[in-house]
Amino acid sequence: MPDAKTGPTDAYSMILEAIDIGTYRPGDRLVESELADRFGVSRTPIREALQRLETQSLLVRDGRSLIVASLDHNQMAELYVVRGELEGLAARLAARHATAEEVRVLREMVDADNTLAGNPNALARANKRFHKQIHLASHNRYLVQQLDLVHRSMALMATSSLAVEGRGEIAQVEHDRIVQMIEARDEDGADQALRTHISVAFMTRLKQEAARREDEF
Structure with a gap:
């Protein structure tokens, strides 16, 4: 106890x-x-x-x-707007401040997670680890705190967007692009790559919700 x-x-x-x-x-x-x-x-x-x-x-x-609690449509949309802004900033700062070791860990994560295709639960856990590693690599404690709050609220969504067929493979390609930009120390590229990743995840989530509503009729 x-x-x-x-x-x-x-x-x-x-x-x-x-x-x-x-x-x-x-x-x-x-x-x-x-x-x-x-x-x-x-x-x-x-x-x-x-x-x-x-x-x-x-x-x-x-x-x-x-x-x-659960999130309604407007709450989900608001959360994704904030997440996109904060995650993009984290990637930008990671491109600027991440140590060589931190960058290598991100690359190894992407490579290892490529073996998880077809296992949405494992991919969801790996996805959280990957994003948390980027947050830490930003070397900004206040940003990390805010992102922790955002990701806490993400748990209020009933399913993972990675459960959608094909989304896991696409997300891995997006993760690879993010790491490429961080490796290249391209701050604008890292920012944009992560914002695009969040945008695609949001669109996937919207399609999930639309399909769920359709099933209810």
């Missing part, structure tokens, strides 16, 4: 991770007692963690219950 002194922080991180990996999905109800049993902590840090997640709009009230 986690130490009581670190319980609240641990509970928050564990619940956030569970939302991020899809254990709890948009619309799922979170119950204090069930979470305490799952994570092996007392209900007090769970309660504090849920309150924190609610203030961050990751959870919303449904009567007396807390459920994992």
